[in-house]
Amino acid sequence: MTPTIHDVARLAEVSIKTVSNVMNDYPHIRPATRQRVLDAIATLDYKPNLSARGLRSGKTGLLSLIIPDLRNPYFAELADVVVRSAEARGLSVMISQSNGDRDRELSLLLGPRMQMVDGVLFSALALSAADSDLLGKIRTPMVLLGERILDGPKDHVTMRNVEGSQAATEHLVSIGRRRLVAFGSDPAQGLGSAALRLEGYRRALAGAGIEEDPDLVVDVVGWYRRNGADSMRRFLERGTDFDGVVAFNDQIALGALRVMQEAGLRIPDDVAIIGFDDVDETAYTLPSLSTIDPGREEIAEVALRYLVGRIDGSDADVAPRDHLTTFRLQQRESTAVV
Incomplete structure (x- = not known):
């Protein structure tokens, strides 16, 4: 039985x-x-019998995780951590992809699925500050992940984008690199990760007394390997002198790494490169990729703790909280001192 x-x-x-x-x-x-x-x-x-639990308590034991895209390894690995942490609490997770589309994000937040879940972890990408009033109208407990695109009465857990990118840039400076490419800017993104990581890059240059060269700020629209590869090819065609790359995520770093190697550049002898996110595969590439570990486990654990506290009422009187995780620089072969 x-x-x-x-x-x-x-x-x-x-x-x-x-x-x-x-x-x-x-x-x-x-x-x-x-x-x-x-x-x-x-x-x-x-x-646990979730149906019976729901009938007795009005709770389903089901959470919703809304993320932009599972093709991005960062979000896939974040989802894995969230699911495992939720299961340890006897909870289940329903994962939805917004594809970075505003209408899709609104549909997921306002649609019938919200009646099925006890709480929501939401990584916004397409919504903007103009949509902030929406948050006050959503009664389902919610914790925001990622950048503070929306202002409103919700808990918020994210990584230290500025400080992490600054540390990555300072690391390349510390090994003697001076012509550093900021790889991954996106002027159309507004207040997102690209802008924050560019700010960290600029702070590091200023702190080292290095004048920023606009020719070394390279846009990458879409943070996937193919976008990184395409943008690096175009950059190399310009013939700009450089000896380091601060890539704003690991996927575009890996695309750029392949293209640089195809062009005959030696990594890290000619060009040192560092990424951001510390996705699993970065430890196994040739060369292995130095990167910033943004604290993915901490993001999941703190966000779930906040959300469960809102669901069970134990944090009902607590003001909305902002939590910034601890990051760590992972130095690997792509920035080894030669």
Whole structure:
């Protein structure tokens, strides 16, 4: 027979309420008691009945994660961390792609799916500050991920884009590079990641006393490998002198890396290159790619903690919070000192 929450409570020698509290990750439970319950759940292979839970509590145990695009490894890996962290709390996650389309983002936020979930993690891309009033009208608990494109009464968790890009640029300066390409700017993006990472690049140059050269600021519209490759080909055709590349994400860095190698440039002897995001494959390329780890695990963990607190009411009186994660520079072969 399928095990029930009563079976878990009997095996762990606790009350049903205690089992429920452990499954919902309530903090005020003794570690030994929590472990007994988790062991009982594992022994019985207990799976909560979400339908029954919803009928009793008005909660479904289902969260929505809205991200721009699973083709981008950063978002795919973020989704993986969110799903695993949610499952550890006894919750399930429904993943939706907005494709960076404004109408699609609005449809996902205002459509019938919102009635199915207890809370939403939303990485906005196409909405703008003009849509901020929308947030106050959405009653479903929500945590915003990514850049603070929208202003409104919601918790917000994101990475340190400016500081991370500044650290990446300073790293290239520290190994003796002076002609640094800012690779990935996008004037049409407004207040997004591209603008913030360009700001970090500029701060690092200013701090090192290096005058910015507009010819070294290279637009890349669309942060995928092919866009990075195409933009690097066009840049190389101009014959501009450079000895380092600060790429604004790993995918365009990998596209640029391939094109530079095809052109006979040695990495890092002739050109050092660093990316941003620390997606898994960067550790296995030839050469391996130096990059900025933006704190993806921390983003998922903090965002879920905030969201669960809003859902269960324990944070009902807490003012909207902004959390910036801790980043780390991962130095690999593409910026090794030669």
